[in-house]
Amino acid sequence: xxxxxxxxxxxxxxxxxxxxxxxxxxxxxxxxxxxxxxxxxxxxxxxxxxxxxxxxxxxxxxxxxxxxxxxxxxxxxxxxxxxxxxxxxxxxxxxxxxxxxxxxxxxxxxxxxxxxxxxxxxxxxxxxxxxxxxxxxxxxxxxxxxxxxxxxxxxxxxxxxxxxxxxxxxxxxxxxxxxxxxxxxxxxxxxxxxxxxxxxxxxxxxxxxxxxxxxxxxxxxxxxxxxxxxxxxxxxxxxxxxxxxxxxxxxxxxxxxxxxxxxxxxxxxxxxxxxxxxxxxxxxxxxxxxxxxxxxxxxxxxxxxxxxxxxxxx
Ligand SMILES: *Cc1c(COP(=O)(O)O)cnc(C)c1O
Numbered sequence: 001x002x003x004x005x006x007x008x009x010x011x012x013x014x015x016x017x018x019x020x021x022x023x024x025x026x027x028x029x030x031x032x033x034x035x036x037x038x039x040x041x042x043x044x045x046x047x048x049x050x051x052x053x054x055x056x057x058x059x060x061x062x063x064x065x066x067x068x069x070x071x072x073x074x075x076x077x078x079x080x081x082x083x084x085x086x087x088x089x090x091x092x093x094x095x096x097x098x099x100x101x102x103x104x105x106x107x108x109x110x111x112x113x114x115x116x117x118x119x120x121x122x123x124x125x126x127x128x129x130x131x132x133x134x135x136x137x138x139x140x141x142x143x144x145x146x147x148x149x150x151x152x153x154x155x156x157x158x159x160x161x162x163x164x165x166x167x168x169x170x171x172x173x174x175x176x177x178x179x180x181x182x183x184x185x186x187x188x189x190x191x192x193x194x195x196x197x198x199x200x201x202x203x204x205x206x207x208x209x210x211x212x213x214x215x216x217x218x219x220x221x222x223x224x225x226x227x228x229x230x231x232x233x234x235x236x237x238x239x240x241x242x243x244x245x246x247x248x249x250x251x252x253x254x255x256x257x258x259x260x261x262x263x264x265x266x267x268x269x270x271x272x273x274x275x276x277x278x279x280x281x282x283x284x285x286x287x288x289x290x291x292x293x294x295x296x297x298x299x300x301x302x303x304x305x306x307x308x309x310x311x312x313x314x
Contacts, residue, residue, distance in 0.1 A: 012159040013040075015297070018266055022283055024292040028171065029268065030160065033275075033302040038078040038104075041302015042183045043071045046144030046152040051079050053138070053148070060135030061086045063127055065120065065142035067095070068102040069249070069273065071303045072143050077110035088131070090124050092117045100305035143180045150224040153186020154193065160297065161194055169295065170199075175285070176299035177278030178203030178239055181217030183301060188217075188235050189224045197235035204281035205241040206274050207248035214239035242288075243281035249273050255280045259307070260314050271306035272313075 013034055018027045035044040054062065062080040066073040066089065073089045080087035087110035094117050105112065115123035124139070131137040143149070164170050178184045184203040191199050205213050218237045225234060245252055251272040259276035262268045270276035279298060286296070 011036075012162070013156075015160070015163050020265060022296070023286045025286055025294045025296045028295070028297045030156075030297060030299050031268075032156070033269065033300050033304055035302070038075045039071075039302065039304040041071050041075070041304065042153070042299075043075040043144055044302065045156060046149040046182065047072070047075045047079055047140075049148050049152050050076075050138075050140050050144065051083065054083070054085070057138070058136060059085060059138040061088060061131050061137040062140065063088045063090070063124065063131070063137050064140040065090045065124060067092060068097050069099045069306065069309070070101060070142075071306070073110075074101040074104045074108075074305065076140060077105045077108040080110065081108040086135075087111070088113060088127055088137075090115060090120065090127060092120060100308045104305060143182065145180045145182050145220075147224050147227050149182040150186045150189060150220055153183050154190040154224070155186075156299075157187045157190020157194070160187075161190070161196070171297040172200065172294040173291070174199070174201045174297045174299065175278065175282040176201075176203055177206050177274040177301050178213075178217065179206055179208070179274070181213070181220055181237075181239065183299070184217050184237070184239070185220035185224060187299070188221050188237060189228075189230075192221075192225060192230060192232060192235050193228070195232075197233060201238065202282075202285065203237070203239045204278040204285070205239055205244050206277050207244060209241045209244065210239060213241055240281070240285065243277070243284055245277070251277055256310070256313060258283070259310055263307070263314070268300065269304050269307035270300070271303050272310050273306055274303050275300055276310075 013031050015028050015030045033040045037044050062085050064076045077087045089110050089112045091114050093114040187201050217239050255272050255277050258280040259270045262270045
């Protein structure tokens, strides 16, 4: 295997209908977890675009940032290894824990540099500076944040719109787990560019509170739409922080039960950090707003290895 690996095929991920309704609503799931590289997920879709850039240059290293549980770091380390590039992962030492993802990162031969939270950007700068003395590092922001990551979900929105056109039906709501919000920003920008900026795209925050959480998403939307010189109305962002349960990685028995049910009854692996938590949040939202008899799309953003971290508790 000496030719560089092509970064992921560009085929659309499946949209499937769940057998069980949720509070009287028909629920469909877009299976981003089935993207065909490194257990898929939204980080695989974003990383594909970053590696398109990387392939164009004579880079020697890929550097990125994320926690021990990071799906982003796993996908980037895997793509780097597949391309024969060295990879450095900068991780916060506060609360660092080994997970299936961090073990995969080691399997891919990436170097993990731990740093105190308050020294993250200084550490990244130092690592990049050192690498520049003998090579050419490419830096990817944590989570694949930025216009490139947003672009990946503009493409995913096009897949959703194509599915709707083909079936002759539209989804009344699109729900998704929202973290740094690049994924949500991409869907919102995709809708705006398709002239559908008013549709209901609801980010269920898995960690951040408003106003900051929603503002970060809105800023990503503005940044991307400015870059593509969009002339229309900038859509509002719906980022709901009602169900964060105390923050990143925190969950309750109901979230765990949601993860169990999705696996047992639908055969879909979810996790307590992102997809299971947001699916549970969606259920709460539908109930709280008395929404019934609607067609709802849930974006399954992946994170398959995290399911196995949760498995012991199920
Ligand atoms: C990173 C991640 C998210 C959050 O994506 P953002 O674009 O940062 O909002 C959601 N789900 C999974 C499984 C993730 O790994």
